[in-house]
Amino acid sequence: MTDTAPTPTEGSAALRPRARIMRTLGDELISSEVVAIIELAKNAYDADATRVLVRFHNPLTPGAGGIDIIDDGHGMSLETVLNAWLEPATPFRRRASRSEELGRSVLGEKGIGRFAASRLADDLELVTRRPGDSIETMVLFDWRLFDNDEAYLDEIEVAWERAPATQIAPGGAVDALWPEPPSDPHRLEHGTLLHMTTLRTAWEERDLADLRNSLSRLVSPFLFEEQRDRPDAFSILLDVPSLPHMSGVVEPPEALRNPLYSMRAEVDDSANYSATITLRTGGAPTTKQGRLRGFDEQPPASGAFTFELRVWDRDPTSMRELAGEAHTSSAQVRRDLNNAAGVNIYRDGFRVLPYGQRGDDWLSLDSRRVNNPTMRLSNNQVVGYVLISRDTNSELRDQTNREGLIENQAFKDLRTQVIALISQLETERYAIRPRGATRAPDRGHLRGLRPRRRPCIRE
Numbered sequence: 197m198t199d200t201a202p203t204p205t206e207g208s209a210a211l212r213p214r215a216r217i218m219r220t221l222g223d224e225l226i227s228s229e230v231v232a233i234i235e236l237a238k239n240a241y242d243a244d245a246t247r248v249l250v251r252f253h254n255p256l257t258p259g260a261g262g263i264d265i266i267d268d269g270h271g272m273s274l275e276t277v278l279n280a281w282l283e284p285a286t287p288f289r290r291r292a293s294r295s296e297e298l299g300r301s302v303l304g305e306k307g308i309g310r311f312a313a314s315r316l317a318d319d320l321e322l323v324t325r326r327p328g329d330s331i332e333t334m335v336l337f338d339w340r341l342f343d344n345d346e347a348y349l350d351e352i353e354v355a356w357e358r359a360p361a362t363q364i365a366p367g368g369a370v371d372a373l374w375p376e377p378p379s380d381p382h383r384l385e386h387g388t389l390l391h392m393t394t395l396r397t398a399w400e401e402r403d404l405a406d407l408r409n410s411l412s413r414l415v416s417p418f419l420f421e422e423q424r425d426r427p428d429a430f431s432i433l434l435d436v437p438s439l440p441h442m443s444g445v446v447e448p449p450e451a452l453r454n455p456l457y458s459m460r461a462e463v464d465d466s467a468n469y470s471a472t473i474t475l476r477t478g479g480a481p482t483t484k485q486g487r488l489r490g491f492d493e494q495p496p497a498s499g500a501f502t503f504e505l506r507v508w509d510r511d512p513t514s515m516r517e518l519a520g521e522a523h524t525s526s527a528q529v530r531r532d533l534n535n536a537a538g539v540n541i542y543r544d545g546f547r548v549l550p551y552g553q554r555g556d557d558w559l560s561l562d563s564r565r566v567n568n569p570t571m572r573l574s575n576n577q578v579v580g581y582v583l584i585s586r587d588t589n590s591e592l593r594d595q596t597n598r599e600g601l602i603e604n605q606a607f608k609d610l611r612t613q614v615i616a617l618i619s620q621l622e623t624e625r626y627a628i629r630p631r632g633a634t635r636a637p638d639r640g641h642l643r644g645l646r647p648r649r650r651p652c653i654r655e
Contacts, residue, residue, distance in 0.1 A: 215347040219339065222311035227599055229397055230407050231549065232312035234414060236265050236390060238546060239309045241430055243269025243388065244297040247373045250411070251435040256399035263316055263395070268373055268387040270297055271324040274333050274358060281310060281322075281335075282354065298428045301544035301586050314339045317392035324388040325364035332361040363389050373433070404436055409535045411446045414547050449532035450522040452579055455506035456514065459621045463613055465500045465588070467491035471617065473624050482624060488616045496609035499589040503617050505580035507573060507625065508533060539580040539614065541601070543589075549599045552580075559615055571626045573618065582614055 226232045233250055240248040245267035253262040272281060295302055313320050318339050325332040335356040342352060363369045366384045369391075378384065411432050432446040461471035467488040474481045508514065510533070515526040522529060538552030539559055550556045557563075557575045565572040584592055591606035601607050 213349045215342045215344055215349045215352050217349060218311070218342040219314060222314040225596070226312050226315045229316055229399070229403070230410050231599065232315040233263070233265070233407060234410060234549070235309060235312040237411065237414060237432060240265070240267035240269055240388070241300065241546065242295055242302040243267060243271070244295045244300065244428075245269035245387065246383070246429060247431050247433065249373050249433045249435060250407075251372060252399065252404075252437060253393075254437045256395065258395055258398055261395045261399075262391065262393035264369065264372075264392070265390040266369055266373055266387065268370065268383045270295075271326045271329075271364065271386045271388050272333065273326050273329075274356070277322070277324065277333055277335055277356065313337070313390060313392060314342070315396070317396060318394040319392065321391040321393075322388070323363045323369070323391070325361050325386050327382070327386040329386075330361060331358050332364050333358050334363075361385070372435070401439065404439065404442055408434055408442050408446060412448055413536065413540060413552070415542075415545060449536070450524070451518055451529045451532045452506065452536055454518055454521050455579075456509055457507040457621060457625050459503070459505045459617065461503045461617050463488070463501050463503065463617075466495045467613060469613075469617065471620060473621055475624060475628055477628055484620060488613050490612060490616075491609075496613060497591050497604075497606040498610035498613065499584070499591065499606070501589065501610065501613075502583040503580070503614060504583075505539070505578055505618065505621060507578050507621065509629075510577060533579070534576060536579045537576040539575075539578060539582065541582045541584065543584050543592075544586060545583070548594070548601065551582075551600070559611060559618070561618070564615075571622050573622055573625075578618075582610065584610075 226235065237248050237250070248265065248267040251264040251266070253264070255261050294300065314337075320337040320339065322335040322337070323332055333356060335354060337354060341347070342349075361368070364385070364387050366381070369389050370384050370387050373387075374384070411434065414432065415430065434443055434446055436442045456476050458474045459471055461469050463469045467490075469484075469486060469488055471484045472481050473484065508518065510530070512526070515529055519526045519529045535554070538554070538556065539561075540552035541548040551558050559575075561573060561575040561578070565574045589606070591604065592610065593602050593604075594600075595602055
């Protein structure tokens with residue numbers, strides 16, 4: 197007769213994730229390859245980069261090709277690589293809410309950059325160098341190792357080494373950031389290279405066009421001009437082989453600088469606003485002040501924000517006039533407006549997805565217009581931004597995947613206030629427009645599209 201150990205009636209155990217959780221989280225947290233590149237560009241911004249290059253290598257097919265992302269930020273020490281970059285959901289960003297050199301409000305706090313890299317390609321070589329350090333750190337990732345169903349996460353080894361700088365140094369990969377010599381040669385001596393090879397998906401021309409459009413809206417187009425010449429300005433470069441028209445500095449289209457109507461408003465945390473409305477009639481701008489309706493008893497939970505809106509009439513005459521000012525064709529102007537149309541949200545100058553994406557009418561402008569098409573604006577007539585801050589809008593919080601805000605009371609209050617401001621501009625526009633000029637705006641870019649349903653997280 198064999199003795200058997202009794203089954204314990206109590207105890208404790210630790211969670212031990214399988215290695216594949218890295219791939220699973222990467223594919224589920226990062227909704228697309230375009231979003232993955234945007235996340236990595238944000239990481240460069242957090243590292244005080246003034247330039248970041250996204251460079252593609254042919255062939256852009258699964259199992260081949262590659263993508264480089266190079267920046268001139270402050271790079272990472274070996275300690276940071278081992279104790280922050282290799283730790284998913286690290287509290288590192290929470291401990292440092294401002295960047296170390298320029299004091300930028302950091303965009304990343306979830307630690308999901310490495311998931312973005314795994315979404316794009318199977319192999320990653322990370323090379324990074326700190327200012328004043330003659331040595332660079334290199335880390336090699338084979339993300340396929342994380343596909344092993346039998347392996348645990350803590351069983352996957354990642355190789356690293358330290359060696360004299362060759363990539364983040366004059367004559368190395370970082371040279372590609374500067375087609376012309378930089379005004380400060382030391383910018384060639386620090387930064388980070390993500391060299392990703394063995395692509396997981398194909399990149400067609402339409403995907404690359406979508407990427408360029410998304411990158412052009414990553415920094416608010418209204419802030420682009422005023423920031424361009426600042427020493428700490430952040431610019432994005434794109435290098436696409438065989439497609440020179442997509443390569444170069446990413447910047448907003450010329451047509452977006454010439455609206456027919458515009459509004460800029462400052463709203464405080466009690467819903468008091470001051471707005472300037474400009475109409476292309478030759479008259480002086482109109483200034484309006486007051487308190488937005490609906491917040492007399494309870495102030496909004498959203499906090500203070502800045503709002504700017506640019507509006508176009510999309511009739512053929514208006515499009516021809518705009519094309520002449522931008523020195524392009526009416527068809528190109530329509531494409532530019534279609535690509536940029538919508539009201540975006542920017543936190544500390546950087547875009548919060550998916551607001552303003554094609555098919556995302558988070559303010560329900562098209563629905564409002566159905567009831568009053570003569571006065572109300574449609575989503576494809578406007579390009580706007582709502583500028584919030586991590587410091588002053590603490591209740592406007594990201595969803596876990598950083599693609600959208602939690603739809604709590606603060607978000608509802610923000611939406612209500614923005615719609616109230618748009619109504620002010622609609623009233624002014626309606627008063628000056630000849631009724632015979634009113635016509636339904638072009639909706640060609642919406643045909644065949646369904647608005648993408650955004651997950652709603654409620655508190």
